Amino acid sequence: MMDLSFRWPHPRFNTSVGDISFRLHTFDNVYGVDPQSVDTTTDTDGGMRITTSRLTWAGGQRTSAGTLTATVTPTPAGVMIAVTGEHADGVRSIGLTLHDRPVGKITGVREEPLDIPAAGRLLRYPNGWFDLASPYAVITGQSGSDLVVRSLDDRPRPKTYAFVPHFGDAAAASTMDIELIVEAEATAPARLFEAPAWVLETSSSPAATEATVVAHREHIEAVYPAEAWEVRADVPDWLRQKSLVLTLHGQHFTGRVFNDYDGMLQKIRRVASQIDGSRILAYLPGWEGRYYRFYGRYDVDPVMGGEDAFRRLVSEARDLGVHVMPMFGANVAARDVPGFERWAEPGLLRRPSGLTDAGSVDWDASRHYDHSGALINPAFAPWRAHLVGQIAALQHRFEFDATFLDITAMHANDPNGDTTTGLRALIDEIHSELPGHLVAGEAWFDAIGGITPLVQTGHHDNVPVFHDVPDAELFDRTNRSFGHVNLGDPAHGSSGVHEAGYVSAWRLPVRKGVIPTIGIVEDTLDKAPERVAQIVSDAHEYADRFLPVTARA
Numbered sequence: 001m002m003d004l005s006f007r008w009p010h011p012r013f014n015t016s017v018g019d020i021s022f023r024l025h026t027f028d029n030v031y032g033v034d035p036q037s038v039d040t041t042t043d044t045d046g047g048m049r050i051t052t053s054r055l056t057w058a059g060g061q062r063t064s065a066g067t068l069t070a071t072v073t074p075t076p077a078g079v080m081i082a083v084t085g086e087h088a089d090g091v092r093s094i095g096l097t098l099h100d101r102p103v104g105k106i107t108g109v110r111e112e113p114l115d116i117p118a119a120g121r122l123l124r125y126p127n128g129w130f131d132l133a134s135p136y137a138v139i140t141g142q143s144g145s146d147l148v149v150r151s152l153d154d155r156p157r158p159k160t161y162a163f164v165p166h167f168g169d170a171a172a173a174s175t176m177d178i179e180l181i182v183e184a185e186a187t188a189p190a191r192l193f194e195a196p197a198w199v200l201e202t203s204s205s206p207a208a209t210e211a212t213v214v215a216h217r218e219h220i221e222a223v224y225p226a227e228a229w230e231v232r233a234d235v236p237d238w239l240r241q242k243s244l245v246l247t248l249h250g251q252h253f254t255g256r257v258f259n260d261y262d263g264m265l266q267k268i269r270r271v272a273s274q275i276d277g278s279r280i281l282a283y284l285p286g287w288e289g290r291y292y293r294f295y296g297r298y299d300v301d302p303v304m305g306g307e308d309a310f311r312r313l314v315s316e317a318r319d320l321g322v323h324v325m326p327m328f329g330a331n332v333a334a335r336d337v338p339g340f341e342r343w344a345e346p347g348l349l350r351r352p353s354g355l356t357d358a359g360s361v362d363w364d365a366s367r368h369y370d371h372s373g374a375l376i377n378p379a380f381a382p383w384r385a386h387l388v389g390q391i392a393a394l395q396h397r398f399e400f401d402a403t404f405l406d407i408t409a410m411h412a413n414d415p416n417g418d419t420t421t422g423l424r425a426l427i428d429e430i431h432s433e434l435p436g437h438l439v440a441g442e443a444w445f446d447a448i449g450g451i452t453p454l455v456q457t458g459h460h461d462n463v464p465v466f467h468d469v470p471d472a473e474l475f476d477r478t479n480r481s482f483g484h485v486n487l488g489d490p491a492h493g494s495s496g497v498h499e500a501g502y503v504s505a506w507r508l509p510v511r512k513g514v515i516p517t518i519g520i521v522e523d524t525l526d527k528a529p530e531r532v533a534q535i536v537s538d539a540h541e542y543a544d545r546f547l548p549v550t551a552r553a
Contacts (some may be wrong), residue, residue: 001119001120001121001162001164003120004059006059007059007260007534008032008059008060009035009060010023010032010060010097010101011032011033011035011038013040013048013070014052015048015072015078015079015081015200016046016074016078016079016102017078017079017098017147017200017201017202017208018098018099018100018359019098019099019100020096020097020098020099021033021070021096021097021099021109022050022070022083022085022094022095022096022097023093023094023095023097024055024068024087024093024094024266025091025092025093025094025095025181025252026064026083026087026089026090026091026092026354027089027090027352028058028089029057029089030057031055031056031064031066031087032054032055032057032060033050033052033054033055033056033068034052034054034055034056034063035056036054036063037052037053037054037313038050038051039051039052041317044124045073045074046074046109047071047073047074048070048071048072048262048266048426049069049070049071049072050068050069050070050072051067051068051069051070052067052068052069053067054066054067055067055202055306056069056379056402057089058213059374060372060388064087065087065088065192066085066086066087066088066104066231067085067086067087068083068084068085068094069083069084069085070082070083070096072085073422075199075201076201077201077203077212078148078199078200078202079199079200080152080197080198080199080200081096081197081198081199082194082195082196082197082198083096083195083525084192084193084194084195085192085193085195086191086192086193089189089191090184090189090190090191091184091190091191091192092183092191092352093181093182093183093184094181094182094184094193094195095179095180095181096179096180096181096198097146097178097179097180098149098177098178098180098200099177100175100176100177101139101141101175101176101178102118102141102142102143102174102175103163103165103173103174103175103176104139104140104141104142104147104177105139105140106121106123106137106138106139106140106163107137107138107139107140107146107470108136108137108138108148108470108471108525109123109132109136109137109138109210109288109361109470110130110131110133110458110467110469111130111131111460111465111467112464112469112470113140113530115338116163116176116284117164117165117521118165119165119171119351120162120163120164120165120176120450121162121163121269122160122162122163123137123158123160123161123163124158124159124160124161124193125151125156125158125159125160125161125445126156126158126409126411126445126446127409127411127445128408128409128410128411128442128443128444128445128448128455128458129409129443129450129458129459129460129465130198130458130459130460130465130466131443132159132161132274132506133444133445133446133458133467134216134220134445134446134471134474135150135151135159136148136150136151136212136213136216136470137149137150137161137351138203138209138212139163139178144204144205145202145203146202146203146204146208147178147200147201147202147203147211148200148201148202148209148212149178149180149199149200149204150198150199150212150215151180151182151197151198151199151217152196152197152198152199152219153182153196153223154196155185155223156180156411156420156445156446156447157183157184157185157196157413158182158183158381158411158413159180159181159182159183160179160180161178161179161180162178162179162180162181163176163178163315164176164177164178164179172410174334180198182195182196183352183413183542185413185417185418186414187416187417187418188411189413189415196421203249209502212225213470213471216471217471217473217474218441218444218538220474221229221474221477222450224446224447224450225450226449226450226478227450227478228300228477228478229418229453229476229477229478229479229480230548232453232478233539234284234427234431234438234439234453235438235453235454236401236402236436236438238278238323238401239281239323239402239438239453239454240281240547240548241278241279241547242279242281242515242541243275243279243433243515243516243540243542243543243546243547244271244275244279244280244281244515244517244518244535244536244539244542245280245281245282245283245482245483245515245516245517245518245520246268246280246281246282246283246517246518246520247283247464247483247487247496247517247518247520248264248267248268248282248283248284248285248496248520249285249286249489249494249496249497249519249520249521250264250284250286250287250288250289250291250304251286251287251289251290251291251301251303251304252283252286252291252496252497253290253291253292253293253364253497253499254290254363254364255290255303257284257303257304257522258301258494258496258497258520258521258522259520259521259522260304260305260455261287261300261304261305261306261309261310261312262305262307262308262309262312263314263522264282264284264287264312264313265312265316265317267321267520267524267525268280268282268313268317268320268322269316270525271518271525271532271536272320272321272322274533274536275536275539276321276539277317277320277321277322278321278322279321279539280323281323281325281402281482281544282307282317282322282323282324282325283323283325283327283404283485283495284324284325284326284327285292285327285484285485285497285498286327286406286496286497287300287301287304287310287326287327288301288326288327289301289303289304291497292334292363292373293328293330293334294334294337294374295329295332295333295334295337296329296332296333296334296337296340296344296386296387297337297338297390297550298328298390298394299336299394300398307397310398311354311397312399314398314399314400315399318399318401319400323402324400324402325399325400325401325402325403325404325438325440326394326400326404327401327403327404327405327406327485328390328391328403328404328405328406328425329387329406329407329438330378330386330387330405330406330408330409330410330426330441330442331349331375331376331377331378331383331408331410331423332373332374332376332406332407333373333374333376334370334372334373334374334382334527335372335373336372339386340374342382342384343383343385343386344374344376344380344382344383344386345374346380346382347376347380347382347383347416347417348374348375348376348377349374349375349376349377349378349410349412349414349419350377350412350414350415350416351412351413351414352413352414352415354415355430355449356375356510357375358370358375359371359373361373361499362499363499364411370396375407375412377412377414377416377417377419378414378419378422378423378425378426379414379417379418379419379421379422379425380416380417380422381425381510384422384425384426384429385429387426388426388429388430388433391403391430391433391434392430392433392434395434395437400439401438402437402438402439403430403434403437403438403439403440404440404441404442405426405427405441405452406442406452407438407442407443408423408441408443408444408448408451408452408455409441409442409443409444409448411445418449420447420448423448423451423452424451427439427451427452435466438453438454439452439455440452440454440456441454441455441456442455442456442484442485443455443456443457443458443467444458444467444475444479444481446474449475449478449479450478452479453466453478453479453480454455454479454480454481454482455479455480455481456481456482456483456484456485457481457482457483457487457508457514458484458487459484459486462486462495462500462503462504462505463505464483464484464487464505464508465480466481466496466509466511466513467481467513468511468512468513468514470480471511472511472512475513476513479513480513480514480528481513481514481515482508482514482515482516482517483508483516483517483518483519484498485497485498485519486498486499486500486503487503487505487506487508487517487519488502488503488504488519488532489506489518489519489520489524489526489528490498490507490518490519490532490535491521491523491524491526491527491528491531492524492527494519494521495505495519496520496521506519506531507531507534507535507538508538509539510541510542510545512545512546515542516535516539516542517535517538518532518535
């Protein structure tokens, strides 16, 4: 983690959870509160209002026009802090720092517990794969007491939790600062930014910490309402009968084929001999030919068997009670696909600064990320029309049951459009063309729970990350997950078409929010029948424990 190379003596203000300070970022610089112009007033109930009519910069050596106002409101176990900042250059983000906390472990997150190394740790929201699916975290000290930090935002504005141990000897390194940073929306740049409130509370018992989990859940359910899984209109009845997902890997980016269409059908038949087909959802990554290579241009591939074989795959799977779900990219396309300059390039995904990102995947072991794909903001209407048109046309030709959209949990603070609003529009447009059609997605964070009912688990360094942690009730009430495409196959640990290569994880826990999943390459069923049988047994257990009686086969 990078940091400033000097001490900046920000004015500190005492609260019941510790001393706090503030800073304001524009796209040009970072500013603090001017100690010579700050005014603090205290209410009879212990609340505090902090105002400053000037800011400092250059580490406190110089001053600038600008204002910052903070209100500190007592809560039963801590404080609620709301900050507003103004600067002529426009506000990019506002940071609140809680000083001199004991270094502990981070809990209350999907990957708990997380250590805080001497170099510090950053957690970012929203992140669909790891880090923060919701702006809530707990710091557990060595004494067992907890500090709970949560945001009361009503939209998924980017937030960073920075844990910064003090530099120096062992005594200094045992304490840290906690920085809580929230970004202004790049779609509406302004000189004034009213940041959403933070709640910082201490807890000395598991029951008290659990109460904060419930409070955060109630807030999230209020600002991102979604129907319960059992009655969601975007969940077909057949999906509520599924207890097993087969990830049938098709063709790798390099052209290497794991399963062609006939091979996929043969694997479906074999697994359906061990469990009723109505329990199975067949997910098809790499069905369209070279995985990712020609994203943005979707059709059956002659190398995979062509049109007749794909139609046979869908039809005969349905005869077994199995539903079929091919994979499409929600927001990515190859730059050399014809028409890219019209329906994609003007909508390329951008950072708040307006810059575009380079790639992040090594598809061919070249040990670089410079390949043909580009990320597109789904808020760009021509891209949505292009993608929806292809999905609808293919579904009408082949009558597959569901669509899986890749990278749906991608969030960017793009000045050209809100990515979450764009995702909702994309899926609404698919549903308009294909009523009753299931649209599933990759990964999850709180604001998209009502958009994609079925999602893949997350992963971090090829280790599965589960969305029903830390609050199973928040996730399970509305959503279900299945294994990420990179889940290792039971025979070899192969991630199939996914870029991970080999992954040790091949089996998922049996929990309400996690549907058992088998990754299948060409010889998985032959080489690892015992492991496959274990996962099928998990699917039977899942059905017995979590599926409604009326849905059991």
